[in-house]
């Protein structure tokens with residue numbers, strides 16, 4: 001798997017196809033495109049491939065993938081990665097596609113939140129249920145503090161230097177940031193609803209050692225109110241087993257997992273129907289020629305939100321994409337079983 | 351069949367009939383009960399089917415297992431009586447069950 005690490009701000013990547021979303025359907029699209037000599041870059045806001053399968057249910061079994069009587073979410077992802085390996089797709093993780101526009105030469109330009117720019121003849125939206133976004137605790141007025149005192153990810157550690165930092169959660173993100181930010185923060189408090197942590201045991205041990213050495217605090221409880229003015233947090237009110245407590249803090253990092261939000265897809269001028277992208281069922285193309293939508297993100301009469309349907313959609317999409325990318329080449333119908341040219345591409349024949 | 355009553359934060363109560371074997375979350379969804387989102391469809395992967403079990407029923411519904419307890423970390427305002435409704439199967443034993451829907455599911 002070629003993972004492209006944080007490209008330079010403003011760098012331009014030119015490619016045949018950009019696939020937005022590295023869920024199971026985006027991954028299989030690499031395969032179908034690859035068979036037709038089309039190279040793809042994949043972009044996902046997550047830090048890994050597999051979409052819902054890898055993020056929401058990596059260990060749970062799926063029973064309706066043809067010819068795989070039982071496979072876990074992660075197992076399916078791993079097998080797809082193995083299957084697409086011959087086509088060596090380029091992965092861009094931790095980046096969200098924010099902008100998509102048509103260029104004068106007919107190609108499309110995409111820009112991510114990290115500033116990476118892609119130019120491609122074809123765009124495949126395989127955005128599933130939308131981009132994974134951190135859950136926002138339903139606390140009154142929390143949105144007023146966001147971006148100033150409340151953050152859901154750490155983009156710049158400096159933001160937390162010499163601050164009274166409160167981190168809420170019990171998983172790896174919470175514990176990892178407690179350990180990374182504690183040395184530079186003025187004070188560090190970790191809050192969790194119970195004295196039991198899902199995070200890796202060695203991080204929990206390190207955290208407990210810091211608490212033992214009085215270098216940070218651990219509070220068992222739940223935030224019930226935020227106090228402060230003009231977006232600047234002053235303290236959080238905490239419900240504990242025994243009553244209420246005030247934690248002084250001017251930076252808050254809540255880690256309550258991720259939820260799927262349609263996000264920027266809504267801003268690209270495509271027709272939308274109830275937050276889904278309508279497509280035809282011959283090519284799975286959107287209202288814009290050259291932009292396709294496959295998998296959970298699309299809708300058409302009879303649509304089933306199943307991985308299986310997304311795989312079929314990817315195969316048909318690839319044939320139409322071929323006509324945009326190699327307009328002068330005729331497309332033959334071939335079986336992988338018998339076509340020596342397909343087998344060469346798959347690396348199973350020299 | 352068993353009866354399940356859902357209490358909303360505003361005090362309204364709705365009682366529905368549910369077949370043994372379905373989950374409390376499914377009973378809520380089939381009856382279009384507000385306040386139960388169940389984004390993940392019952393896979394214990396989202397915590398948006400959070401409910402509080404009425405004090406009189408806590409013993410019968412039992413405690414969450416470890417996976418559910420971990421998932422409850424992602425719910426808001428978790429209490430002693432918190433459960434994920436997709437993890438409670440309805441049975442004759444639970445006929446008359448009363449659950450409270452939280453103010454917010456996140």
Ligand SMILES: Cc1cc2nc3c(=O)[nH]c(=O)nc-3n(C[C@H](O)[C@H](O)[C@H](O)COP(=O)(O)OP(=O)(O)OC[C@H]3O[C@@H](n4cnc5c(N)ncnc54)[C@H](O)[C@@H]3O)c2cc1C
Pocket residue numbers: 020021022023024025026043044045046050051052053056057061062063064095096097098126127128129130131132262263264265294295296297305306307308310389390391393395
């Ligand atoms: C608990 C559970 C159990 C399931 N069980 C089954 C089952 O048994 N069988 C079955 O067929 N299906 C099942 N499903 C459904 C299945 O997981 C989905 O149909 C499938 O994941 C859809 O794949 P996808 O590639 O279209 O989208 P997703 O898996 O949703 O992936 C989309 C990806 O796109 C990314 N993305 C979106 N927008 C952007 C953007 N602007 N920039 C960057 N990245 C973006 C997202 O972060 C995400 O990673 C289940 C789902 C759940 C939640």
Ligand code: FES
Pocket residue numbers: 375387388389390391392393394395396397398399421434435436437
């Ligand atoms: S429905 Fe998602 S955890 Fe219960």
